[in-house]
Amino acid sequence: MNISGSLTQVLLIEDSSQIGHARRTAQQLAEYHGFDERDAGRVALVATELASNVLKHAGVGELHLRALPRANGFGIEMLAVDRAKGFDLEACMMDGFSTGGTQGIGLGAVARQTEVFDVHADARGAVLLARLYPRNDQTPDLRYGVSQHSLHNDPACGDVWHLAVDRNSISALIVDGLGHGEDAERAARAGEKAFALDPFAAPEMLMEDLHREMIGTRGGAVAFAQFHGERDSLSFTGIGNIGASLVTADKSRGLASHPGIVGAQFRKAQPFDYAHVNGHLLIMYSDGLQSRWNLQDYPGLVHRHPAVIATVLHRDFCRGRDDVTVLVVALEAAHG
Template identity: 35%
Template sequence: MTTSRRMGEWVRAEDPSAVGAVRRRAVELAEEAGFDSFMIGQTAVAVSEAVSNLVKHAMQGSVMVRLHPEAPATVELIALDRGPGMADVTRALRDGYSTSGTLGIGLGAIARIATGYDVHSLPGKGTVLALHFTAEQADRPPLRASGLTRPIGEETVCGDGYAIAETETATTLLVCDGLGHGHIAAQVSQRAVELFLEMHEQEPVEIVRRLHAGLSGTRGGAVAVARVERDGVLYAGLGNVSGWVAHAEGRQGMVSVPGIAGYQGGRLRQFAYELPGYATVILHTDGLTDRWDPAATPGLFARTPAVVAAGLMREAGSRRDDACVVTARPGHGER
């Protein structure tokens, strides 16, 4: 299965009007995904409750709803905030549990409606919530990979992009940071996505080599490709894209060579890294600082790729640049 970026638009959950806006978008996507009327209604209820909780109890809350990057018949909601967080997520998922000023209110009912969910929360730091809703009889997403983009400042178009290609044995990731911002940079990243989806079965270094040639005549950008297999990852990068193998105890950087895809670059190289079963492969553009530390968010790297990506966007993302982060594991069971 191959997918290009399913971007979604971030909405700040600072005003009650956000509830209706996100609910309407969720209904549109549910109809597009082929949901029946009952499932559309259930999705609308859960999304409304989740965003309403965010508006009432969160600080600096943001939410997006989109078609799931791994499954076109699935609608996904991702919400994140800074504080107050929850000390006991398991208890918060029980019906009737309520602590004033936290997102625990109604979380059990929301999770029961959803096809699947995952949540990470720390007191005083905030909460990340991922929900997905799948059409009747449709395949559920394998939850092996996820990606997020966020444009600079108040812009609506992000110049960074990503793509995910999955087979039974491997997941291949692309991240592209188009030079600059806005529509022109987005054209570069979209071209990189199109090229990648045509040749994703090739070795990462060969994909990067062909991207370098294929982006000639554009503004250019930084690109990285990682192939995540059961026990290892193959990686090739050109320019300022960061690659990591991360887990709760720390992280290992993966090496990109200097240059600009489409313009100039040194000798392209492919590197192989061991991948423990509990580790996550992470690619991100320089819209996320590389100073993030797994130890600063206990438990985050045990969560699904979607929650890891959202947690990193919250912790390391900058509003002064376009940002993109993609995460993957060799395999991850649905929650």
């Protein structure tokens, strides 16, 4: 399965009128991607409660939306994001609890409406994840997460991400076209096109394919990681300033890239191989994200869903002066 990357849709939540807008937007996204009336209604209910929760306990925040490509259709992902000083998560999970003094259905009830529900909350704020799939879709959740945003909300984004899944193997790509805007996106999409044709090819050959396709564009930074679950190994190949790390609960190691610009000039594309990576998190990010983050500064975050991790990192470490992409993948041998 190939998952072609898309931008995160961000809805500002700062007054009660925006709760209705969030509900309608999420419901329409679900209906557009094949949800029936009942399942789209679940999406609307969850969007309402997540947006209400942001307004009640934080005063201002965001609802992040995206459609999740599946083998036989789509899911809907929603993340409520705020920068408040934390809230009583245990109380909020109780049915009927409302931090604003009005009757809420409670996040516990929301959790029962979703196929995936996860939360990280601390003094920096909270991120709540809800993923919903049609009731007749029994495909397991794919444990990855991405937060991607263009500079100044430009419709064109110079960052492109792509994920390929084949049974126990995963291949993940980020391309950062030089600069931002339409020309940068054109360069990045050219690289993605070549990658999608054969994402599990030998790394040196694959990088040459991307280089060839990106000639005549601005070029850009490229990195891809190929995880082979049956061999419990990962190969990482990077040219330019795409950051990447392998993370566990007690350690993190950066993955090295070579200098150069794909589509212009680089000396080599030697892959680096890593063994015994099953159970690790792969975190890849463009240079729109600061590199000084450390998941150990967030107790428990490493155990949360990858979508929560990607969103927390974007919230706290986005530079705000470039396109930004954060891609987090749980390396597990049973993705297929």
